[in-house]
Amino acid sequence: xxxxxxxxxxxxxxxxxxxxxxxxxxxxxxxxxxxxxxxxxxxxxxxxxxxxxxxxxxxxxxxxxxxxxxxxxxxxxxxxxxxxxxxxxxxxxxxxxxxxxxxxxxxxxxxxxxxxxxxxxxxxxxxx
Ligand SMILES: [Zn+2]
Numbered sequence: 091x092x093x094x095x096x097x098x099x100x101x102x103x104x105x106x107x108x109x110x111x112x113x114x115x116x117x118x119x120x121x122x123x124x125x126x127x128x129x130x131x132x133x134x135x136x137x138x139x140x141x142x143x144x145x146x147x148x149x150x151x152x153x154x155x156x157x158x159x160x161x162x163x164x165x166x167x168x169x170x171x172x173x174x175x176x177x178x179x180x181x182x183x184x185x186x187x188x189x190x191x192x193x194x195x196x197x198x199x200x201x202x203x204x205x206x207x208x209x210x211x212x213x214x215x216x217x218x
Contacts, residue, residue, distance in 0.1 A: 106151045114144025174209040 176184035189204035
Protein backbone atom coordinates (compact mmCIF):
# COMPACT_ATOMS: atom_id res chain seq x y z
CA UNK A 91 0.00 0.00 0.00
CA UNK A 92 1.19 3.43 -0.99
CA UNK A 93 2.13 5.79 1.79
CA UNK A 94 0.11 8.99 1.94
CA UNK A 95 0.97 12.38 3.23
CA UNK A 96 -1.61 13.98 5.42
CA UNK A 97 -2.56 17.07 3.47
CA UNK A 98 -5.65 19.08 3.98
CA UNK A 99 -5.28 22.42 2.32
CA UNK A 100 -8.92 23.50 2.62
CA UNK A 101 -8.24 25.28 5.92
CA UNK A 102 -5.14 27.23 4.96
CA UNK A 103 -5.30 27.27 1.15
CA UNK A 104 -6.84 30.71 0.81
CA UNK A 105 -4.32 32.16 3.30
CA UNK A 106 -1.38 30.75 1.34
CA UNK A 107 -2.79 32.09 -1.93
CA UNK A 108 -3.43 35.45 -0.23
CA UNK A 109 0.15 35.67 1.04
CA UNK A 110 1.40 34.67 -2.41
CA UNK A 111 -0.53 37.52 -4.02
CA UNK A 112 0.70 40.02 -1.43
CA UNK A 113 4.30 39.27 -2.46
CA UNK A 114 3.43 38.93 -6.13
CA UNK A 115 1.35 42.09 -6.59
CA UNK A 116 0.66 44.16 -3.48
CA UNK A 117 4.23 44.76 -2.25
CA UNK A 118 5.64 45.43 -5.76
CA UNK A 119 2.64 47.72 -6.37
CA UNK A 120 3.28 49.74 -3.22
CA UNK A 121 7.00 50.00 -4.03
CA UNK A 122 6.13 51.08 -7.58
CA UNK A 123 3.99 53.90 -6.18
CA UNK A 124 6.70 54.87 -3.66
CA UNK A 125 9.29 54.97 -6.42
CA UNK A 126 7.24 57.65 -8.21
CA UNK A 127 7.71 60.01 -5.30
CA UNK A 128 11.15 59.07 -4.18
CA UNK A 129 14.03 57.67 -6.14
CA UNK A 130 16.20 55.03 -4.59
CA UNK A 131 18.17 52.28 -6.33
CA UNK A 132 17.00 49.73 -3.74
CA UNK A 133 13.40 49.69 -4.94
CA UNK A 134 13.87 47.56 -8.02
CA UNK A 135 15.70 44.64 -6.31
CA UNK A 136 13.08 44.59 -3.52
CA UNK A 137 10.27 44.64 -6.09
CA UNK A 138 11.84 41.81 -8.05
CA UNK A 139 12.57 39.81 -4.91
CA UNK A 140 9.03 40.16 -3.66
CA UNK A 141 7.59 39.28 -7.06
CA UNK A 142 9.68 36.11 -7.39
CA UNK A 143 8.89 35.13 -3.81
CA UNK A 144 5.19 35.44 -4.64
CA UNK A 145 5.66 33.32 -7.76
CA UNK A 146 7.55 30.71 -5.72
CA UNK A 147 4.87 30.56 -3.01
CA UNK A 148 2.06 30.12 -5.54
CA UNK A 149 4.04 27.60 -7.56
CA UNK A 150 4.93 25.46 -4.54
CA UNK A 151 1.37 25.62 -3.32
CA UNK A 152 0.16 24.55 -6.76
CA UNK A 153 2.45 21.51 -6.64
CA UNK A 154 1.32 20.74 -3.09
CA UNK A 155 -2.32 20.97 -4.17
CA UNK A 156 -1.59 18.71 -7.13
CA UNK A 157 -0.17 16.06 -4.79
CA UNK A 158 -3.23 16.32 -2.60
CA UNK A 159 -5.66 15.97 -5.49
CA UNK A 160 -3.77 13.00 -6.92
CA UNK A 161 -3.86 11.29 -3.53
CA UNK A 162 -7.56 11.98 -3.15
CA UNK A 163 -8.23 10.49 -6.57
CA UNK A 164 -6.14 7.44 -5.72
CA UNK A 165 -7.89 6.90 -2.38
CA UNK A 166 -11.28 7.41 -3.98
CA UNK A 167 -10.55 4.95 -6.78
CA UNK A 168 -9.27 2.42 -4.26
CA UNK A 169 -12.40 2.85 -2.19
CA UNK A 170 -14.72 2.56 -5.20
CA UNK A 171 -12.98 -0.63 -6.25
CA UNK A 172 -13.14 -2.27 -2.84
CA UNK A 173 -16.31 -1.00 -1.21
CA UNK A 174 -18.26 -4.09 -2.25
CA UNK A 175 -15.80 -6.40 -0.60
CA UNK A 176 -15.78 -8.03 2.76
CA UNK A 177 -12.46 -7.73 4.50
CA UNK A 178 -11.68 -10.87 6.49
CA UNK A 179 -11.08 -10.17 10.17
CA UNK A 180 -10.88 -13.71 11.49
CA UNK A 181 -12.86 -16.92 11.77
CA UNK A 182 -15.92 -16.34 9.51
CA UNK A 183 -15.78 -12.69 10.45
CA UNK A 184 -15.68 -9.81 8.00
CA UNK A 185 -15.85 -6.05 7.83
CA UNK A 186 -18.01 -4.11 5.41
CA UNK A 187 -15.81 -1.69 3.46
CA UNK A 188 -18.64 0.70 2.75
CA UNK A 189 -19.70 1.44 6.33
CA UNK A 190 -17.26 -0.34 8.62
CA UNK A 191 -19.79 -2.78 10.08
CA UNK A 192 -17.77 -5.61 11.63
CA UNK A 193 -20.63 -8.03 12.21
CA UNK A 194 -20.54 -9.47 8.71
CA UNK A 195 -20.33 -13.24 8.27
CA UNK A 196 -19.19 -15.32 5.32
CA UNK A 197 -22.77 -16.14 4.40
CA UNK A 198 -23.98 -12.53 4.25
CA UNK A 199 -24.65 -11.37 0.70
CA UNK A 200 -25.34 -7.82 1.73
CA UNK A 201 -24.53 -5.60 4.68
CA UNK A 202 -27.17 -5.42 7.41
CA UNK A 203 -26.17 -1.88 8.32
CA UNK A 204 -25.78 -0.05 5.01
CA UNK A 205 -27.41 -2.57 2.69
CA UNK A 206 -24.59 -2.72 0.14
CA UNK A 207 -24.41 -5.95 -1.88
CA UNK A 208 -21.14 -7.80 -1.48
CA UNK A 209 -19.33 -9.08 -4.52
CA UNK A 210 -18.73 -12.80 -4.51
CA UNK A 211 -15.21 -14.08 -5.06
CA UNK A 212 -15.85 -15.15 -8.66
CA UNK A 213 -17.13 -11.66 -9.55
CA UNK A 214 -14.05 -10.25 -7.92
CA UNK A 215 -11.74 -12.44 -9.97
CA UNK A 216 -13.53 -11.52 -13.18
CA UNK A 217 -13.02 -7.82 -12.54
CA UNK A 218 -9.31 -8.11 -11.82
ZN1 LIG B 1 -22.08 -1.81 5.37
